[in-house]
Amino acid sequence: MKNVDEKYRRAIDVLKRSRPVLTDAYDIEGEVISKITLLSGKEKVGFSVFDFLFGWTEIVWIRRSLITVSFVLVAIFVYQQSMIVKQLNWLSTQIGENQEQQVHSSFSEYSGRLKLLKISGRGVQQKNSTVSEEQLDMILKSLDKLQTDYENLMKILNENPELKELVDKKLDDIDYKKIKL
Amino acid sequence: MNTKSLKLIISIILILIVSCDEPETVVTNIIHPDGSVTRKIEMRKKDNKFKITDIQVPLDSTWAIADSCEISLKGDTTWIKRAVKDFKNVEELNLAYKTDSGCNSNLKRNASFSKRFRWFNTIYRFSETILNRFKYGSPVSEFLTKDELQWFYSPSGDNEARLNGPDSLRYKSLSDTIDKKKDEWFFRTIVSEWVGEFSEQLGPNTERDMCPDSLKKKENILLDIIKAHGDDIDSLWNSGYILNEFIGESNSLKYRAEADSAMDIVEDRILLRFVGYSVRILMPGKLISSNGFADSSQLLVWPVNDEYFLTEPYEMWAESKVPNIWAWIVSAIFIVFVATGIIVRKKKRD
Numbered sequence: 001m002k003n004v005d006e007k008y009r010r011a012i013d014v015l016k017r018s019r020p021v022l023t024d025a026y027d028i029e030g031e032v033i034s035k036i037t038l039l040s041g042k043e044k045v046g047f048s049v050f051d052f053l054f055g056w057t058e059i060v061w062i063r064r065s066l067i068t069v070s071f072v073l074v075a076i077f078v079y080q081q082s083m084i085v086k087q088l089n090w091l092s093t094q095i096g097e098n099q100e101q102q103v104h105s106s107f108s109e110y111s112g113r114l115k116l117l118k119i120s121g122r123g124v125q126q127k128n129s130t131v132s133e134e135q136l137d138m139i140l141k142s143l144d145k146l147q148t149d150y151e152n153l154m155k156i157l158n159e160n161p162e163l164k165e166l167v168d169k170k171l172d173d174i175d176y177k178k179i180k181l
Numbered sequence: 182m183n184t185k186s187l188k189l190i191i192s193i194i195l196i197l198i199v200s201c202d203e204p205e206t207v208v209t210n211i212i213h214p215d216g217s218v219t220r221k222i223e224m225r226k227k228d229n230k231f232k233i234t235d236i237q238v239p240l241d242s243t244w245a246i247a248d249s250c251e252i253s254l255k256g257d258t259t260w261i262k263r264a265v266k267d268f269k270n271v272e273e274l275n276l277a278y279k280t281d282s283g284c285n286s287n288l289k290r291n292a293s294f295s296k297r298f299r300w301f302n303t304i305y306r307f308s309e310t311i312l313n314r315f316k317y318g319s320p321v322s323e324f325l326t327k328d329e330l331q332w333f334y335s336p337s338g339d340n341e342a343r344l345n346g347p348d349s350l351r352y353k354s355l356s357d358t359i360d361k362k363k364d365e366w367f368f369r370t371i372v373s374e375w376v377g378e379f380s381e382q383l384g385p386n387t388e389r390d391m392c393p394d395s396l397k398k399k400e401n402i403l404l405d406i407i408k409a410h411g412d413d414i415d416s417l418w419n420s421g422y423i424l425n426e427f428i429g430e431s432n433s434l435k436y437r438a439e440a441d442s443a444m445d446i447v448e449d450r451i452l453l454r455f456v457g458y459s460v461r462i463l464m465p466g467k468l469i470s471s472n473g474f475a476d477s478s479q480l481l482v483w484p485v486n487d488e489y490f491l492t493e494p495y496e497m498w499a500e501s502k503v504p505n506i507w508a509w510i511v512s513a514i515f516i517v518f519v520a521t522g523i524i525v526r527k528k529k530r531d
Contacts, residue, residue, distance in 0.1 A: 050525060050529070053522075054521070054522040054525045054526065056522065057522045057523065057525065057526035058526070063522075063523075063526075066519045066522070067519060067523070069515070069519075070515065070516050070519045070520070073512050073515065073516060074516065076300060076301065077301055077512070080299065080301050080302060081301075084302075084469055084502065087469045087470045087500075088469060090470070091468065091469065091470060091471065141203070141456075144284070144454040144455075144456075145234075145235070145284070145454075147452075147454055148234055148284055148286075148454055149234065152234060152282070
């Protein structure tokens with residue numbers, strides 16, 4: 001055992017004494033330092049950008065979820081835009097160019113005709129009538145106006161019992177005088 | 182109170198003082214993204230007498246009102262009254278409709294507004310609806326074809342232009358057909374309305390041949406009589422001929438009062454006062470859908486005529502979209518980020 005230990009120690013001493021002969025020691029030193037720097041730099045970049053930002057790509061469920069959400073967003077966008085384009089095309093055919101600024105306030109054919117029938121006791125034949133359409137329109141309008149004003153007046157009278165009583169009294173007086181005559 | 186005498190006296194007085202021309206009115210609704218509505222009313226008249234009761238839409242002293250006049254080259258003067266009011270929301274607008282005392286106050290009108298978030302865009306919808314006057318009539322769409330319906334709802338100016346333009350013969354024929362069909366629709370509607378009201382008057386406990394379904398089936402009898410004796414309807418009604426033909430002599434005698442009452446109700450419904458006007462809507466963002474027409478100023482416009490809401494509600498609606506720019510940016514960044522991640526992963530593996 002002692003012999004083996006002795007041999008080992010001797011061999012180490014020989015190796016320590018026999019140093020390598022360096023021709024360009026400075027060059028070798030520079031090369032080693034630059035390689036070490038490069039390696040440490042590469043490791044640093046890989047960690048901060050790819051692992052931090054895109055680390056999720058290695059987790060299957062996150063990767064799949066994000067891809068699905070992306071596709072859904074694209075699909076929604078395409079669907080919405082195509083619908084809007086479709087609606088706009090429909091709209092351009094549907095919306096006619098109306099040259100008149102506004103609709104004239106007039107009675108519809110039916111409403112007017114029926115009103116006329118009502119006033120005349122449903123017996124007027126429009127073809128034989130000597131009254132112009134404009135005059136009829138005026139009559140109908142004034143009748144309508146009269147109706148509305150009458151309703152408003154009745155409202156006022158109903159809200160004011162004193163006024164109603166006064167009007168009643170006056171009307172009774174008129175009726176009484178008429179009978180007398 | 183002697184109502185009839187009062188009505189007569191007041192009628193005579195009013196007929197002397199009343200002027201016959203309502204203003205030509207255009208109502209413009211400017212819709213804001215928050216749901217508030219700026220409503221502008223422009224009324225044009227030959228004289229400067231604007232009465233609240235003559236105006237087609239709600240208007241009161243809370244509006245900002247400005248008067249002006251225009252003199253044409255011929256020397257005709259047109260008086261213009263412009264009114265503006267901001268409504269916080271459509272509920273406020275609906276309240277104004279409920280308390281309206283103008284000439285169309287008997288109409289049931291309402292407005293609605295909705296805002297829907299759809300990620301890339303926000304969709305706005307505004308509508309104004311006038312509810313139907315008749316309860317039992319059939320919709321006009323059952324009588325007119327698609328093309329005829331388009332003509333029916335088109336502003337009169339459009340139709341007149343078509344009648345005077347190229348292809349006028351085709352449009353004349355179309356117009357005549359529509360007029361005939363409209364007559365058919367209108368008379369049928371009146372008959373249905375009377376039958377419906379008559380059934381209501383009779384109540385639920387009637388004989389089998391007088392039940393609503395049975396009466397409804399016999400509507401054609403009434404319609405045929407109207408078509409055959411158009412000018413003598415009144416005398417035929419008073420003589421009891423129409424009712425005899427419709428429900429038989431014994432029922433006719435028994436239910437005469439109910440029939441007359443139903444007729445009065447229908448007549449009152451027909452004679453409700455209405456004066457036409459125009460509605461314009463200006464939506465936020467880009468217009469994507471509507472059932473209106475474009476006027477000369479490229480605004481959406483709807484004519485409001487009483488035949489449009491005789492048997493079904495008349496809805497004037499418009500939809501627009503406002504793009505959500507932030508959502509576009511967020512989406513783009515997200516998609517680029519995911520795509521980059523996938524590319525990087527693939528390169529790493531290679």
